[in-house]
Amino acid sequence: MDRIRPPRPELEYLVPYDAKDIKAEVMLAANEHPANLPGEIVEKISGWLRELRFNRYPDPMASRLRELIAEANGLEPHNVLIGNGGDELIFELLLAWGGPGRTLLDCPPTFAMYGIDAQVSGTELVRIPRGPEFEVDAEAVLARLAEGDIDVVMISQPNNPTGNLTPETVLIDILNVTDALVLVDEAYFEFSRQTMRPHMERHPNLVILRTFSKAFSLAGLRVGYVLGHEDVIRELTKVRQPYSVDSFAQWVAASVFRDRVVFQQAIRDIMRGRDTLMHGLSAIGGIEVFPSEANFVLFRVEHAAALWRDLLHNYSVLVRDFSRSAGLDDCLRVTVGSDEENDRFLSAVEDIMSHRRASEILSGTEAHVRHGTAGELGY
Ligand SMILES: *Cc1c(COP(=O)(O)O)cnc(C)c1O
Numbered sequence: 001m002d003r004i005r006p007p008r009p010e011l012e013y014l015v016p017y018d019a020k021d022i023k024a025e026v027m028l029a030a031n032e033h034p035a036n037l038p039g040e041i042v043e044k045i046s047g048w049l050r051e052l053r054f055n056r057y058p059d060p061m062a063s064r065l066r067e068l069i070a071e072a073n074g075l076e077p078h079n080v081l082i083g084n085g086g087d088e089l090i091f092e093l094l095l096a097w098g099g100p101g102r103t104l105l106d107c108p109p110t111f112a113m114y115g116i117d118a119q120v121s122g123t124e125l126v127r128i129p130r131g132p133e134f135e136v137d138a139e140a141v142l143a144r145l146a147e148g149d150i151d152v153v154m155i156s157q158p159n160n161p162t163g164n165l166t167p168e169t170v171l172i173d174i175l176n177v178t179d180a181l182v183l184v185d186e187a188y189f190e191f192s193r194q195t196m197r198p199h200m201e202r203h204p205n206l207v208i209l210r211t212f213s214k215a216f217s218l219a220g221l222r223v224g225y226v227l228g229h230e231d232v233i234r235e236l237t238k239v240r241q242p243y244s245v246d247s248f249a250q251w252v253a254a255s256v257f258r259d260r261v262v263f264q265q266a267i268r269d270i271m272r273g274r275d276t277l278m279h280g281l282s283a284i285g286g287i288e289v290f291p292s293e294a295n296f297v298l299f300r301v302e303h304a305a306a307l308w309r310d311l312l313h314n315y316s317v318l319v320r321d322f323s324r325s326a327g328l329d330d331c332l333r334v335t336v337g338s339d340e341e342n343d344r345f346l347s348a349v350e351d352i353m354s355h356r357r358a359s360e361i362l363s364g365t366e367a368h369v370r371h372g373t374a375g376e377l378g379y
Contacts, residue, residue, distance in 0.1 A: 010120075010122060017112065022312070023318075024316045025317070026315075026316060026318065026344050027318050027337075028335040028341060029318045030219070030335065031188075031214055031295055032217075032335065033216070033219070033270075034270070034337045034338040035266060035338070037252075037256070038263075040259075040262070041256060041259060041262065048251065052247060052248060053247070056247070058243055058247040058250060061077075061237075062253075064254050065250050065257065066081075066225075068254055068258060069082075069225055072257070074197075075200075075227060079200075079227055079228060079230060080225055080227060081225060081233050082224070082225050083223075083225065083240070083244065083245065084224075084244040086185070086209050086210070086225075087224070089224055089225070089226050090113055090114065090117055090154070091113075091121070093152060093236065094117045094120075094152065095121055097151050097180075097235075098118060098123030098151060099122055100122040102151040102152070103125075103126055103150050104150075104151070104152045104153075104154065105126045105127075105128060105145070105150045106118075106125070106127060107127070107129070107136050108130065109134065109159075109161065109162060110155075110156050110160070111156045111159075111185065114154045115127075126144065126150065128140045128144060130327065134159060134162035135164065136170055138170045138173065138174075141153075141174060142174065142177055145174065145177050151180050152180055152181045153180050153181070153182045154185060155183070155185065156185040157186055157196070158188050160187065160188070161328070161331075161333045162290055162298050163290055163292025163294050163298050164293065165194055168196070171196060171199075175199065175202075175205065180205065181207055182206050182207065183226075184196045186209060187209065187210065187211045187224075188214055189210055189215075190215030190216075190263075191267065191293065191294050192294060194293070195208065196208055200228075200229070205229075205232075207226050207227070207229075207232055208227040209224065209226050210224060210225055210226075210227075211223070212224065212253050212257075215267055215270075215295070216256050216260070216263060218252065221248075221253065223249050223252075269339075270295050270336045273337065273338075274292060274294075274297060276346075277334060277336060277342055277345070277346065278292065278297055280346040281346070281349065284349060284350055284353050285353070287300070287301045287353070288300040288301070295335060296334060296335045296336060297333070297336070298322070298328075298332070298333045299334070300329075301330060301332065302330060303330070305323045305324070307332065308323070310352050311349070311352070314352075315344070317344060317345050317348050319334045319335075319345070320332065320333040
């Protein structure tokens, strides 16, 4: 044969998730931790490496790590499932609760993987857009859930890429009206310090997702976990690949989790850095900054795509461009970096914006004439 039988027709309109592998000196595009693992943890790991049995399959349930996480959350190991990154667990949730003839509700703009995994798993997607401040449209969501046909709800808390939290009362209202599986994605929990964990006992359909990728410097290792009712975890284990979390990742994640107090100072530094970025961006003028409870900041600026390119090509600063995403016109997202990286980003934006102002004056299209925002631009 000189041809390939076509794949599932659904794939025709799917574009691969573009995890843009662009290199820059200052990498602030993927919400990673700015620092590598602390030296003391790396020391421990390298000491153990000689004992690791590379020839053996890993513990399929990552028992040690599972016990540690269960204990820290006041749960039993059967309430915890470890995954190859949080992303794998989102996919498994849709394999188990989604699929053909079933429906996922999400609230865009939000984490793109919910929609992508819905398509890949053949799950119908119902999108209830967020309001102007990116707040969940609680009334619309509750009304839609009351129709009774939604199988899964996914809410990023705080929301990536907008940074805001949904009020706990709204999440409780959602849990009260539906028996759908409700995933509260707490990927940024260590920064927001908000969790739905206390509501798990009353609501067996509540599932919480967390990850080692953001606050614990482990994005390269791929470890995440869900907390959920024993019955939910049991169903998820039916659809998962038994060895998806390798021995090395289990080992390192357990070590990091045991020593997690070591990360506290860095988490505080990142929260301080977030405030620096928010204030710094607001002070520049011509930039709308959205409040964030995570380790990134979303902002809106005219000609955002041009600013993104300028940052990359002239300053070697990489941020995330959302300017062509629905509901995020002219928005960019910057991850909180180290103090030096934050400074470099801010002075680059300042530079670019002041050049813009200068060229606008020269071309006789003063910004204040066009926007009517004189004070803010210093005229
Ligand atoms: C980063 C992220 C995840 C999971 O990331 P992994 O690296 O796969 O663990 C899940 N949800 C949201 C909203 C995220 O931003």
